[in-house]
Amino acid sequence: MKEMNIFRPRIPSGHQLRPINESKQLKNQFYNQRTTVYSTKNKEDVYIQSNKGKQKQEYNQGSQTKQQILNRLCDLEQLTFRNIKEQEKLKQQKYDSLILSKNQLFYCKSESYEKIDDKRIKIQGKRYLTELDINFNPRYLIQEGKFSANLNTRDFKFEEGNEYLGKSNQIKPQEKIENQLQQQSEQNKTKTSQFRAQSLAPSRIIIREQGIIVNNYRNLQIKRVNKKVWCKYNQQINERDETILKSKNWLTSSIIDSFVFYLNLESENQYFKTSLDKQEDIKRILFLPTTLTTCFGKSYDFKKAQDLFQQELLQFQEMNFEIKNFYTKVGFPINKNNYHWQFILFDYEKNTVELFDSSKYLFDQNLIKTLQKLLNLENAQVIENTDFGEQNNGYACGYYVCTFMLYFYQLQFPSQFQCPQKIYDEENITKKLKEIIKNMEPQ
Template sequence: MLINFQILITIFLILVIYFLIKERLINFYNKYKAVFKKITDDYQDEIANNIQYIKDQFVKKFQKKNSTLLPSYTQKPTQPNFIIRHYEDFLVGQQQNLSYQIKCKDREILYGQFLYKNLEAYTGKGFQYKVSYDSNFNPIYELYEGEFKNGLKHGQGKLFGQKSENVIQEGEWQEDELKQNQNNDQNNNQKLQQNDDHPRNFKIIIKDGDKIIKSNIKIRENQRKIEQWIKFNQLISQNDIKILKSKNRWFTSSIIDSFVLYLNIQIDEKYFKIDFNQRKQALRQIFVPSYVFTQMKNNTKDINIQIFQNHFLEYKRIDYQIEKIYNRINFIVNRNNTHWFLIQLNLKNYQMIIMDSIINKEESYNNFKDILNTIFQQQITKIVISDQCIHQNNGYDCGPYTCLNMLKLSEIQLKLETPSEIRKFLLEQLKQN
């Protein structure tokens, strides 16, 4: 009996010791696990900090380098692997083994490689896009590709006609001037002769028997000059002026697209005036004139892409990846040539936001989404009807309300709130000087 009692005591003590040791082991394990997790987290944080430090040093290194100009590449990138970082008026970028820098200034874009320390000494090969405006705000483009020295065209290069890829001058340049030679003189003479083949003034003679009824169309041409003029890159007529003076006439594309250019000029001036630290956070945007979208159709992908790329030719050197430059792109649309409205495309999440002064269902915009998807690789999946849109209460003010919605999106501070106010403003902008 005594032996059995001793056995029970022994078993009891073993169980007690077991449970005590087990509890200590569990506590030890939990403490060890917590310590191990802390060490792991600290190690990961250290790695992340080291990576961030390397990135920061990488960017600083590029900031201290100078860019010379980017030679146009022949091999098209297979993936959108450009890395763009803002630095003052520069966008630092790299693609595969090619290091380059895009210098974006107001009305100028410069593509270059890194060679020298002086940021202003663009010496090498590259591409330059410039635009200036005459007294009527009509754009004058200059696109040059070739060699540079200290920021000036110097060496072999070619100049393109307006905003196109048509070469108008090619040869050796010296300090921004093309050195003339016999071949250049012959080419210029041929161009002048080609222009002379189409004289500006010619005569039309109308006869009734042997009697001349009317001759010399110059009078009619002079009259046409009075009735039509060009402002904001649009042909403005007396009819446009009458529309703006009226309270209930529909806007023409000339009126709408002239306001597009007006806003783009104002947006760029405002953007490049702010501090570059603010510029990093700014939501940069651009308005696309109505004639671009009007030319596009569903199921014509290649044509739509070509139209889009022709309009954004200045971004060819980064494979038209405008999402690296802009956050939002705004398309002006004329539905069936009877109704104006606005589509804003968010290039971060590819939502299509509708700014329409007439309320419609989302499904009614599916065709426009399909057209844009031919350009943006089917990335647009969602249509959003904006609740910030100003709505019309008649059948003729879609043009003025589209302009008011454009103005609202642009964040340009103009105190214009009604159709009559926007008509009056545009009348002042577009009337003949």
């Protein structure tokens, strides 16, 4: 996977970088210094003065910019830092730097960096945060403007600017933002645990089941219908889905997309648990839900597909949707005409498109070409993969697709997962899916 190079600040003559296990001491020393950066025609002069004001040192080094100071702080805090404008395609982008942490992307203008105190900084940027409830349903928070940040705690406090409605580019009215900030202050930043996907602080969830509308956000208990419905991993799940897994029937999109969301969250967790020096070795994979390609419909043009694709990956718009800067592989579970499940894997490193089908059905060639164009892999080699065997019944295609995804998820972290002797294990994948869709909310 092509990763953007990470800046490493140049060290003045006579100085040495300390070992990583001394980073805490070095971090405290760095935070306890007042930093001023300004430009001249020939160099960047960085003055570092102690809080006591007794000493003053001048570092004459052209590379010591605010971006590199910010990078150094991130490095000390074990935060992943990217230089956006290093790539020619991204030189015109609004932000020049990106700070990544679990479930959060923070794009920023490094030149706006200012120190507040020993722990906090001021900076301008745009924040994409995903908050999760007890059932791992997301609430998307997008804010853009001025922030105060504590890099140690990964906390970016929104001070001034625009907030967006859910996962969209639609700006929330300023009055709502002010009221929201006031409420946060009064409640001492108490976070509620009841979030729902792409919702705007909802007070209820409306669920349609057998034509009956029921409003009951608190316990999601369906009245007048003898069925329980809940939300898990951004999908509406009901007792029928549990019955499907118990009786080995054809998997629904809700089950498969729950698994997609689960795998992406687990990948994120494992990636950010890894030290910075080892993150570069991880060949990350992103799975996209079945609903994306299903929403293309039967008759679609590239513009429609592109709009849906970019909405799904809105958090990468500041990177011009160049997701190869983050992932080596992108996987798509495909619902073929509502009667069969297939899987397509795009590999940036190998420049290939691999097709996985447990029954050897034909793939939609127009869909493959559309996805290749969206991912900028139009010249990739298309390969049919038959390493996983064939199903011997009429329902297992979905279980095979989930097996494909689990296998490639585990390949990201070879030190943690051993390759099983039998790759397709229907009993094991069924057990895992049952656990994933299980309702975690109090009954």
